[in-house]
Amino acid sequence: MVQIPTMAAECEAWLNANPVEADDLFLFADEEKGPGRTTDNEINGNWISAPTSSIHEARLKAKAKRRLRKNSSRDSGRGDSLSDSSDPVRGSSVPPSSPRGKLLDRKSRLGKGRGLPKKGGGRRKGVWGSPGEVYDLEEVDVQDPNYDEDQENCVYETVVLPLGEDEFDRTVTPIVQEYFEHGDTNEVAELLRELNLGSMHSEVPMLAISLALEGKASQRELTSLLLSDLCRRVLTRSDVESSFDKLLKALPDLVLDTPGAPQLVGQFIARAVADQILSSSYIESYKGRVDCEHARAALDRAAILLKMNQGSGLRIDNLWGTGGGQRPVIQLIKEVNLLLKEYLLSGDPVEAERCLRDLEVPHFHHEFVYEAIVMVLESKGDRTLQIVLQLLKYLCMSTVITVDQMRRGYERVYMDIAEINIDVPSAYSILEQFVDSSFSAGIINRNLRDACPCRGRKRLVSEGDGGRLKLEIC
Numbered sequence: 001m002v003q004i005p006t007m008a009a010e011c012e013a014w015l016n017a018n019p020v021e022a023d024d025l026f027l028f029a030d031e032e033k034g035p036g037r038t039t040d041n042e043i044n045g046n047w048i049s050a051p052t053s054s055i056h057e058a059r060l061k062a063k064a065k066r067r068l069r070k071n072s073s074r075d076s077g078r079g080d081s082l083s084d085s086s087d088p089v090r091g092s093s094v095p096p097s098s099p100r101g102k103l104l105d106r107k108s109r110l111g112k113g114r115g116l117p118k119k120g121g122g123r124r125k126g127v128w129g130s131p132g133e134v135y136d137l138e139e140v141d142v143q144d145p146n147y148d149e150d151q152e153n154c155v156y157e158t159v160v161l162p163l164g165e166d167e168f169d170r171t172v173t174p175i176v177q178e179y180f181e182h183g184d185t186n187e188v189a190e191l192l193r194e195l196n197l198g199s200m201h202s203e204v205p206m207l208a209i210s211l212a213l214e215g216k217a218s219q220r221e222l223t224s225l226l227l228s229d230l231c232r233r234v235l236t237r238s239d240v241e242s243s244f245d246k247l248l249k250a251l252p253d254l255v256l257d258t259p260g261a262p263q264l265v266g267q268f269i270a271r272a273v274a275d276q277i278l279s280s281s282y283i284e285s286y287k288g289r290v291d292c293e294h295a296r297a298a299l300d301r302a303a304i305l306l307k308m309n310q311g312s313g314l315r316i317d318n319l320w321g322t323g324g325g326q327r328p329v330i331q332l333i334k335e336v337n338l339l340l341k342e343y344l345l346s347g348d349p350v351e352a353e354r355c356l357r358d359l360e361v362p363h364f365h366h367e368f369v370y371e372a373i374v375m376v377l378e379s380k381g382d383r384t385l386q387i388v389l390q391l392l393k394y395l396c397m398s399t400v401i402t403v404d405q406m407r408r409g410y411e412r413v414y415m416d417i418a419e420i421n422i423d424v425p426s427a428y429s430i431l432e433q434f435v436d437s438s439f440s441a442g443i444i445n446r447n448l449r450d451a452c453p454c455r456g457r458k459r460l461v462s463e464g465d466g467g468r469l470k471l472e473i474c
Contacts, residue, residue, distance in 0.1 A: 162198030169207070171195060176208050176226075180219045185229040192234050201235055205243035206250075209268055213258045218360055220264070221320040224271045231277040240277050244269060248286075251294035262294045266301025267320070273306060332361060336368050340375055347387060349394040356400060365401045369409025376434055377413075377420055377427045385434055393441045410435070410448055417453055428455030 141147065163171060172192075179188050192204065205227050212223040231240055247254075247265055254261040272278035283303050290296045336359075343352040356368065372388050379385070395401045413420075413431065421427040432452060439449040 160194075160196040162196045163200055165200075168197075168200045168203060172204060172207055173211070176211055179226060180211075180215065180222060183222055185226050188226060189230060189233050192230070201239045202242035202246070204230065204235065205240055206246050209243075209247060209265070210254070213254065213261055213264055216358070216360065217320045220268075224268065224275070224320065227272065228275040228277055231275075237277060237279065240272060241279070241282060244272070244278065244282070248290075248292070248295040248298060251292060251298065255294055262297040263301050266298040267305065269298065269302035270305035271320075273302070327361075332359070332364055333367060333371070335359060336371050339368075340372055343391060344375075344384065344387065349391050352391055353395060353398060353400055356395070362402075362405075365405040366408035366412065369401065369406055370412045373409065373413045373431075373434065374420065377424050377430050385430070385437070389434070389437055389441060389443075392438070392443055396443050406443065407448055410438075410444060411451075414451060414453055421455070428453070 140152070172195075175188055175191050179185070197204070208223050208226060212220045227235075227240065231237065244265075247268075251262055251265065254265075258264070269278065269283070273280055273282065283299055283306070286295075286299055290299065339352060339355050339359075342355075343349070356365070369392065372392065376385050376388050392401075392406070396403075396406060417427060417431060424430075432454070435444070435449055435452045438444045439446065
């Protein structure tokens with residue numbers, strides 16, 4: 001049976017047969033040499049106590065040292081690798097390890113990941129804290145060199161810069177235009193309070209009046225009401241006087257766009273004096289000092305209007321008239337009838353359309369349709385039917401009268417035809433003819449034409465009925 005020599009015996013035999021220097025065998029011999037030591041008793045980087053020591057024992061120590069080096073490479077930067085004698089290896093550039101350094105290290109110690117800090121990082125020194133964490137109010141340190149006692153009593157407020165001329169026009173013009181739609185002076189006052197008008201207070205009445213000159217009578221009435229309310233809340237009487245002074249100076253330019261500007265400005269002045277937002281001596285202060293003919297015409301107009309109402313102590317409510325749906329229904333009906341009568345005389349549908357728009361009552365156009373059809377039923381001859389039919393077709397095509405208002409006007413005539421027939425015996429036949437013509441012209445649809453009521457026909461029955469008349473409703 002062949003005996004297999006042990007590894008230790010083979011190593012010993014090889015070393016005896018091939019003697020080499022210690023510097024060639026071991027990597028760290030030069031670094032680990034101590035004073036008084038030689039390379040004769042060093043094998044694989046481990047010191048042996050005597051030459052008679054077992055090579056197997058030195059091999060085990062070398063293996064343990066390699067394991068220690070492998071573990072220390074994971075903690076590189078946290079301390080030096082130690083030798084068997086617990087001495088630090090000389091020449092290492094790694095800072096010495098300490099328990100505190102390992103405690104503050106936020107890198108993963110499991111050997112996984114990319115070596116980045118742990119997620120979260122809350123409740124550690126030098127971090128923002130975990131998401132959602134609320135911090136208490138920090139107490140002011142009086143000993144802080146940056147502490148300023150004056151900052152403790154500071155009151156911070158939002159500063160709104162005063163408006164310039166361009167910014168004033170861009171901001172206030174939409175406010176006034178929207179006011180012409182809703183008519184709420186309180187909303188305008190709140191919006192103006194939020195702005196820092198500065199020296200532009202007197203520009204507000206001038207801007208409102210300039211826009212009203214190009215508008216309708218109802219918008220001028222709203223402007224007068226706005227000035228009266230703002231004078232007590234946002235503007236002063238001096239602001240209103242300054243604004244009218246600028247208007248009188250700007251009349252030569254305003255006349256180019258609005259030829260009747262002098263008379264209108266004079267009416268605004270008279271209304272302002274009547275509303276007591278302008279002093280009664282304002283007109284007198286201009287006597288003998290006016291060179292512009294337009295300004296003189298405006299002041300004369302205001303003086304005449306005030307003389308007409310002198311001593312009454314009341315506002316000139318009828319100066320601009322009551323616009324839109326604020327007027328009484330009876331007055332609106334009178335104006336509609338007057339408009340139709342003027343149209344029958346002139347036959348101009350364009351002028352009738354303009355007058356109907358000036359009434360500013362789009363919700364009341366069904367009354368216009370009703371009165372026009374009744375006028376046809378009460379008329380004699382075919383001319384009125386044709387001219388009214390032409391007007392309704394024109395207004396329908398121009399969308400001045402909507403389909404809904406047109407339908408409501410015809411339906412009202414259908415409901416009242418029985419009463420109209422008492423005064424106009426031929427009302428049913430004329431209505432049928434007018435409805436058929438309206439359908440042919442495209443004014444009404446088929447359903448509205450079929451809904452037209454028919455007159456009951458009278459016929460005699462048998463002699464046994466005693467000559468009584470019976471009504472047959474078709």
